[in-house]
Structure formats: structure tokens, C-alpha cells
Amino acid sequence: MFEMIRYEVADGIAWLYLNRPDKLNAFIAQMNREVGVAVKAASNDEEVRCIVITGEGRAFCSGQDLAEVDENMDHGQVLRDHYGPMIKQLRECEKPIIAAVNGVAAGAGFSLALACDFRLVSERASFVNAFIHVGLIPDSGNLYYLTQLVGHAKATELAMLGEKVTAAEALEMGLANRLIPVDTWEEDVNAFAARLAALPTKAIGLIKRSLKAISTLSFEDYLEQEAQGQRIAGLTKDHREGVNAFMQKRKPVYSGQ
Template sequence: MTQSSILLEIDQGIATVTLNRPNNLNSFNVEMHERMREAITTIRNDDSVRVLVITGAGRGFCAGQDLSDRSVSPDQEMPDLGASLENYYNPLMRSLRDLPMPVLCAVNGVAAGAGANIALACDITLAARSASFVQAFCKLGLVPDSGGTWTLPRVAGMARAKGMALLGDKIKAEQAESWGMIWRCVDDEQLMDETMKLARHFAVQPTKGLALIKQALHASTTNSFDEQLELERDLQRQAGQTDDYREGVAAFMEKRTPDFKGK
């Protein structure tokens, strides 16, 4: 499927979604949200897909919301930004978090506002050395959204989260890596090569087991220790019933490379 604002390519188990409004720094408008929703639905319903890669076209990853898509002129009623979150951004963040596969993000330039929080919410995020992350909301009198107030304290710590959210300073990719916000910072020309190397790795891994790992890690942020132990028991029971577990054990015993099917 190819749409003007979202490009989707599926090849050898890897789905690549490219945010494709480069002249607007890939900022989101309603049409782009709708195309993104269609792309994620296609990915979820395609059993061949075992990993998702998200990146941006042109010189930036995503500048968040396209401000020109909303009117705030004095002679018109103010837009309901809560409705925008409820109808578009919140479903997007939930769908990315709940995808039963690894979600990789290649940040190829500035990631600002919701764009930064989309990138930080992915399972593994790589960024070009020239990339940066900006919590630009405070400069508009707004609150970080797209899960930003949940994600930032967890990936950067509360002190850094407050500094980023209240000051809106640009955080370069190398600093984001040193703070533990992203997995790796790489040279610009190596970004997609390194990202696709990871994607090819995940495309032949036990996808069902990886999805259960994601589920357990997400739940750990709110579970008590005893609740987490019980969840691990339940998820391990599911994992132990998969063909990939049987194949993994057989390959280990036979000293060969496993042939995981992702089921």
C-alpha cells in the first residue's frame, strides 16, 4: 500500500512505514493519521510481518502536529485538542505499543513534540548523530502528549523529564543515548543500514515470544512484584506451548541455527 503521506513496504517479514510529508517535516494532519491507521491495520493483519520499522522522509523524522491543520484565529472557536488526542494520537500510541512484534524507529532528523514521543515509545530506537529530540509543547503553552508524560520519566528520569518538558530544549542524539532515552546513536550514513540489520535479525526470531516479552515489560511498570511473578508464570506457560520454543530447544541440542516461524 502506498499513500501520499504514509509509505508502507512489506518485504521478507519486515514492514517499513515512512512518514512522507517531507516539506512539512512529516508533521501529522488528519489525513496522515488516517493513512497511518490503515498501515498499522494492514501490518497487524498480515501474518508474514514480524517486525515494524518507522522512519521519516527527507531531513526530519517528525515535527509532531501540523499547526496549520488547526485554526486558532481570534474570530473562530478554539479547537478541542483533547478530541484530537482521543481520536488520533492516543489510538496511534496504543496501536504501536500493542503490536505483537518489535517496533523499531530510525530517527533521521528532528523529532519534535508528538514526533519525539512516538519515537521514544518504540521498542528500539536508533537515531542519526545529527538527529535531535525536542519537547516543544511548553513553547505553545501545551502539555506533552502522545504518552510523553508517561514515557519521559521512565526513559530519562524525572529530573531530566521535567527539564525537557518545562524548558523545551533540544536534546541531541548522543545525549539521548547517554541518558538512556534511545538504544543507539549512529553516524547519519549508517542509520538505515544499522536499523535494517536489526530488522532482519528480528524477522527470523521467535516473534510470539518477543511479543510476550513486550507484554511483560510493559506490565512491570504498574504491577507489584507478586503480580509480575504471576504474569511471568502465565506468559511463560503460553511461550512454552509455541512451535518456536520446541524448535529453539531442538536447535540448541543439535547445535544448529534455529528456524523460527514466529508462531
């Protein structure tokens, strides 16, 4: 089904590997499409309760493959046709998405990591808003997410100067949720994903809805959406399991329902 990515599901976790290691997992149109298809498949799969996106080889994703760029290309149409639909698919997904940044995340690879809910970062990873180095602006939702994470001033700096951000710097400025040693990379990523997969999945989806609504609703409208979301959460099996487990003084076992 896929040629540019590798997709596997195990123990409630969907693993999506960008799979062009000889090109540092640079994007081509087919990879954009396949990422979107895989995220949609994971979203619709009741067995999947967490999604992990990572890269094969030594890079996470180096951005657009410049070998596909020519002087007659309409870059705006490329975004509308390929990158926009991919990023929208991530945004619409109501399951937790982890970017396991194993190496460089540059350009649209940086944007892809920003669009995920969590960024687990290897000690040898780095981020580069490389668009400015080829006379372009950050795209694929980059500045939308970046300003939320690091603030307007720092986002301006990263966008206009295009300087490399090390893994340690990413953690310090709030780009990364966890900085993971190379020696324990796979173990720690697996443990973090398993932890998310064991949580109440429906509640996580409702949290994601609330977070998206913050910037678009008035406070009064937000409170109404919050009430609607809590009503839905209160009807889930996981809510009942959580209450029962608390009353019985045991650890809850959530089903994602």
C-alpha cells in the same frame, strides 16, 4: 490505500515512512489515522515480524502541523480522536517496533518515537519536547514513556525547558538504543530490523506484555502473568526449534510461530 505515509513489506519487515517531507513530516489528522491503520495491518500480517517507522526526507517528524491549528480547536478532543488511537495501536502491537529517527523528532514526533520499542538514531537526528514553546503540555503518551526512559527529573527538564537533545545526548541519557553514522544509516537500520525479524516473534510479544504489566500489577500478580506467558511461549514452534537447535549444536531458524 495511503496518502500521507508510504507502507511496504519485505523480508518479514514492515516499513512505514511518514511521507510529508516538504512539511518535515508534520502530523495532520489523516496521517494519524494512516499510521494507526498501517500498524494494525502489520500487527495482523503473519508475514510481518518487525515494524520500522521512519521519515521521508531530512526529518523524522516535526510534530503537529500548526497550519491545522486554530483558536477554536479543542486540543483535548484532537488527542482523543487522532493521537490517542494512534499511540494505543502502537502499544497494543505485539511485534517489535523500531523508530528509525533520521532527523528531528519534535513534539508529537518525539512522542511517536518514545512509543516504539527501539530508537535507532542518526548522527544528525535530534529530539525536542516542543510543546512548551507553544504553551502546551507534552501529549501522545510523551511523559508516560519519557519518565520510564530517563527518570522523573530529566523528563521534567525536557518537558519544561523544551531544549534540543542531540543524538549523542540521546544515547547518553538512554533515549536512543543505537547511534548510527550517516554513512551507514540504511545498512545499519536494515541489519537491526532483520535481526529482530529473525527472533521468536511470539516470545517478543509476550515480553512486551510483561513489560506493560510491571507498572500495573502487584508482584504476586505479575508472577502469575509471567507464568501464564511462559506457558504460552513454551507451546510455540520457536521454543521447540530453539531447544532442538541447542541440542544439535546449530543456529536456530525461527519461524515466528
